[in-house]
Amino acid sequence: MYRRLTPDGEDAERRTVLDGGVTWFPRPHRDDVLLALLGLSGGLLLWALGLHSTGNRHLLPAWTTLVPLAVMAGMELLRRSMPRTILAVGTLAVIADQFTVGNLGTVIMFTDLMYAAVVYGTPASARRIPVITGLITVAMTIGALAWLRRPEALLIGVVTGLVSFAPALTGAALRNHREAAVAARLRAEQTALLAEIDRTQAITAERSRMARELHDMVANHLSAIAIHSTAALSIGTPKASTDALAVIRENSVQGLSEMRRLIGLLRDSSGDQEPTAAPSLDSVDVLLDQARTVGADSGLAFTLDDTRPPGGRLPAPVEMAAYRIVQESLTNALKHASPGTVAVTLAHTDRLLSVAVTSPYGERPGPRAPGSGAGLVGMQERVTLLDGALEAGPTNTDADSKIWQVRAELPVEDDTELHA
Incomplete structure (x- = not known):
């Protein structure tokens, strides 16, 4: 039997129930x-047995009742x-059947x-037919009572209701039950789809x-290793090679330790591992000390100007983002x-934390580590998550002095609100 399928694979017959559209079935x-x-066999059997619904009417021959019966079977x-x-x-x-023996x-x-x-x-027919048949039933009941003026006239209304209003x-x-079931199924599918979207977004x-944490924790150590390994290969003096190897070893150990800690956090699904303290701006001095050690051979000096009020506390996400921005900026300066x-x-x-890192740029002697650009992307992502602003680029293009600046502005709450 031929059936037309809708684009979503649903049977056209079922779709007819849902949207009320008329679909022609060749078979x-x-x-x-x-x-x-x-229906046809039962009607023929009743006619053959002489069982008629209106046997007292003989306006037409008995066989004429088979015409409405055949028509009704064809409509089925x-x-x-x-x-x-x-x-x-x-x-x-x-109606024609009522003029025959029935x-x-x-x-x-x-x-x-x-x-x-x-x-x-x-849908319009589904709403109107029950109302129309109900009104017809009431009208037939009232009309029969007014015409016959006997209690038996109520049976006409009852029969009319059973034939028309009850099936409607x-x-x-x-139909309402089916539509409610389909609506519930669609809601369940939409809920599952939204859950899958949320899961995908959470994973991403x-x-x-x-990726940001891995880059920020390890990139500065690997950059130092790259710079000093190149220096060890290019400088022939034993002392310079020994110093470079010492810096390489120190950064290798630190980078390996941080990698192990990160892998341990990722592998621990039980939650039994004690949480480690998130880095904050109080540890910026440590970053500068490490940068001084690594950048001494490249002629770099590092200074810190911290004008924050003493004892002030910032939200942990802001502290973390500011620390990582300073860390990545120092790594880029070393490179x-x-x-x-x-x-x-x-x-x-007020409600703003400003972080700025300036460094000279241009031709530099000695080795330099390659960059991938992932650091700037990570900084931008961190600032965007906090609804802040980030600027990175040259601020002074004079021939004698070229300055590269990374400046971030991170919105924070007022100190009084944080202490409340």
Whole structure:
């Protein structure tokens, strides 16, 4: 049997129930064929046995009741594909049946057509048919009472309600149930999709954070190793080679220790490992001491100008970001700065923490480590996460003195709020 599938693979028959669209099926559904055969066979059996629903009417020959029966059976074949058409034709057939001796099979199949018109019809039809059939039932009851003026007239209203209003109401209930089930399934799929998106974003954010931490912790040590290993290879004096190898060993040990600590944190999924203190601006002096040791042979001097008020506390994310910015800026200065002074400035005014690192740049003697640009990317990511601003570039382009500056402004809360 041919069935048209929607783009998402859903059966067109089921889609008809959801959006009310009419889909033509070249071949009827097997259940509809079964209903048509059962209805037609039952009606023929009743007619052959002489069991008529309106036996006291002999306006037409008895065989004429088979015409509405056949028409109704034919409509059963189209109950899913042409719901409005089958309801209109079925209504005319059941009315025509009342002018014959009548057949119960015709009436029963009409109730099924009423049900199908609500289930498979348009949303507007599904809303209107129960209301219309309800009004018809009430009108028939009142009209019968006014005409016959006997209590038995109520049976006409009851029969009308059973034939029209009851199946329409049943179809509406089933359709609402199906639509609610589909809506719940769509919500579940959307929730699962959003959860997957959140999981992917969380994984991406965590990988970016890990990349920043790994670069910031190890890059300065590897840069020192690269610079001094090149110096050890290019300088022929034993003392210079010994000093360079000592610096290489020191930075190798420190870098290896930090790598082991990071790997231990990543592998520990139980949470039993004690958390390590996050680096803060109080440790900037240690960074400068390390930079002085590494940069002494390159003619670099390092100074710190910290104008922050004493005893002030900053949020941990701000402290961490500022520390990493200073660390990466010093690493870049060791790689690229020409002989001169590298100045680190820290200032905290109102709700803003300013971090600035200036260094001379240009031609420099001796070895220099290659750069990948990942450091600037990491600094920008850290500042963006805190809604701050970062500037990196030359500030003085005079021929005699060229200055490279990294300046970050990080918003922080007021000290009084932090102590509250």
